[in-house]
Amino acid sequence: MAEPRESLISDDRLTDLTPDELTRFSRHLLLPEVGALGQKRLKAAKVLIVGAGGLGSPLALYLAAAGVGTIGIVDYDLVEASNLQRQVIFQSRDILRPKVAAASERLKALNPNLSVVSHHFRLTSRNALDLIRAYDVVADGTDNYPTRYLVADACVFLGKPNVYASVFQFEGQATVFDARHGPCYRCLYPSPPPPGLVPSCGEGGVMGVLPGILGTVQASETIKLIVGGGRSLIGRLWLYDAWLARSLEVRLEKNPACPVCGERPLITELVDYESFCGLKNEGEEPIPSITARELKERLERRDGIQVVDIREPHEMSLSKFSEAVAIPFGQLARRQNEFDPGKDLVFICKIGQRSLYAIRALREAGYAGPMFNLQDGLNAWAREVDPSLSVY
Amino acid sequence: MPVTLFIPTALRGFTERNAELSLEAATVGELISALTQKYPDLRTHLLDEKGELRPFVNVFVGEINIQSRGGFAFPLKDGDVVTLIPAIAGGARG
Ligand SMILES: [Zn+2]
Numbered sequence: 001m002a003e004p005r006e007s008l009i010s011d012d013r014l015t016d017l018t019p020d021e022l023t024r025f026s027r028h029l030l031l032p033e034v035g036a037l038g039q040k041r042l043k044a045a046k047v048l049i050v051g052a053g054g055l056g057s058p059l060a061l062y063l064a065a066a067g068v069g070t071i072g073i074v075d076y077d078l079v080e081a082s083n084l085q086r087q088v089i090f091q092s093r094d095i096l097r098p099k100v101a102a103a104s105e106r107l108k109a110l111n112p113n114l115s116v117v118s119h120h121f122r123l124t125s126r127n128a129l130d131l132i133r134a135y136d137v138v139a140d141g142t143d144n145y146p147t148r149y150l151v152a153d154a155c156v157f158l159g160k161p162n163v164y165a166s167v168f169q170f171e172g173q174a175t176v177f178d179a180r181h182g183p184c185y186r187c188l189y190p191s192p193p194p195p196g197l198v199p200s201c202g203e204g205g206v207m208g209v210l211p212g213i214l215g216t217v218q219a220s221e222t223i224k225l226i227v228g229g230g231r232s233l234i235g236r237l238w239l240y241d242a243w244l245a246r247s248l249e250v251r252l253e254k255n256p257a258c259p260v261c262g263e264r265p266l267i268t269e270l271v272d273y274e275s276f277c278g279l280k281n282e283g284e285e286p287i288p289s290i291t292a293r294e295l296k297e298r299l300e301r302r303d304g305i306q307v308v309d310i311r312e313p314h315e316m317s318l319s320k321f322s323e324a325v326a327i328p329f330g331q332l333a334r335r336q337n338e339f340d341p342g343k344d345l346v347f348i349c350k351i352g353q354r355s356l357y358a359i360r361a362l363r364e365a366g367y368a369g370p371m372f373n374l375q376d377g378l379n380a381w382a383r384e385v386d387p388s389l390s391v392y
Numbered sequence: 393m394p395v396t397l398f399i400p401t402a403l404r405g406f407t408e409r410n411a412e413l414s415l416e417a418a419t420v421g422e423l424i425s426a427l428t429q430k431y432p433d434l435r436t437h438l439l440d441e442k443g444e445l446r447p448f449v450n451v452f453v454g455e456i457n458i459q460s461r462g463g464f465a466f467p468l469k470d471g472d473v474v475t476l477i478p479a480i481a482g483g484a485r486g
Contacts, residue, residue, distance in 0.1 A: 253457065
């Protein structure tokens with residue numbers, strides 16, 4: 001169990017609170033655990049939020065409201081309509097604006113004294129150390145494994161706490177990784193799942209309120225690290241299942257064999273995280289693709305192709321492709337004998353990404369017949385061939 | 393002896409959406425075999441070719457990670473609650 005901790009902020013960085021600040025933050029000042037000292041620490045603190053999404057939204061809003069002096073946000077994306085179901089920092093009028101610009105405007109409106117630093121680019125192995133070095137603490141709200149491992153490793157190398165949360169469908173996990181006092185992300189998960197094995201939120205969905213809960217827990221942990229005191233989630237993983245309304249806490253331990261923070265580290269600098277997460281596939285035989293229009297022509301010619309829809313059953317009701325045989329991703333390898341290796345197989349999914357992984361998985365399972373990927377998936381089919389289907 | 397096994401959302405697609413199972417097992421290894429016998433598609437998600445737990449999945453008995461406590465030999469007792477905790481990566485694209 002993590003003991004009450006010292007603040008991340010040294011006394012020489014503290015400045016006085018103005019009369020306006022004394023009023024604005026009075027509910028914090030009334031708490032003996034925070035008080036004027038804690039509020040001055042918040043004012044001096046610099047927090048980097050990686051990813052302005054479902055987790056980053058409540059995190060940024062609550063940190064700004066709490067009086068954190070400097071908030072950096074790194075995100076290269078634009079706001080999309082499908083973000084608004086959970087990314088509560090944005091409004092409808094922000095669609096197609098850079099997320100960092102829209103978020104920064106909203107945070108400044110909340111607290112004009114806040115300094116918001118917009119980093120409108122992708123976090124990479126080249127820029128991560130220089131960027132993170134300038135901050136006291138990092139809060140990770142990204143949705144992909146390469147960035148997760150990049151942030152996690154960079155924080156170990158720089159000795160910074162990594163306030164972590166992750167969500168999927170109805171379930172979230174949160175902890176604080178701080179290799180100086182406890183485990184790091186790689187102590188828990190030395191390497192990620194192969195691409196496609198577990199769908200992303202863009203494919204598997206997420207209950208909108210869930211990142212609201214987990215991102216708010218991240219804000220709470222961040223504030224405690226800055227103010228000092230309390231019990232941190234360091235060494236404990238907090239799990240929450242919104243569908244079952246069940247929460248659980250498990251113990252996390254430092255792994256002496258951890259490749260990054262263990263006794264004999266094998267990894268001592270940032271690596272190529274796309275490659276580490278299996279997203280590059282150097283030397284692989286290219287996977288042939290077919291466009292939506294080509295698929296339509298071939299189906300009309302009835303030239304003996306077989307279409308395989310690898311989406312999950314509930315997705316079929318969102319947009320049904322009646323010419324396809326439906327086999328969910330997870331059953332493909334086991335059911336490969338249902339395919340005729342003399343025929344061209346075309347694999348389809350929502351955006352043409354999982355279908356690519358499906359072909360790879362079948363190749364690995366030894367299937368040797370010709371396989372094609374429907375480029376850009378059923379969303380392309382809906383745009384180019386059959387507008388009666390929805391893009392989802 | 394019956395133990396309760398919680399299946400995370402990410403793996404419920406392989407358990408007919410069941411979130412909670414009651415299975416008979418004396419060790420974690422037996423529990424995982426019983427589970428993958430019942431739901432064969434789960435096997436490749438949980439175990440590698442050698443039958444070892446994959447690096448992106450952890451098994452907790454109560455609040456204890458079995459990895460540092462004997463792995464699959466970890467003994468189970470009546471009423472234990474076992475939770476599978478895989479890596480998940482939802483959030484923003486960053
Ligand atoms: Zn570690």
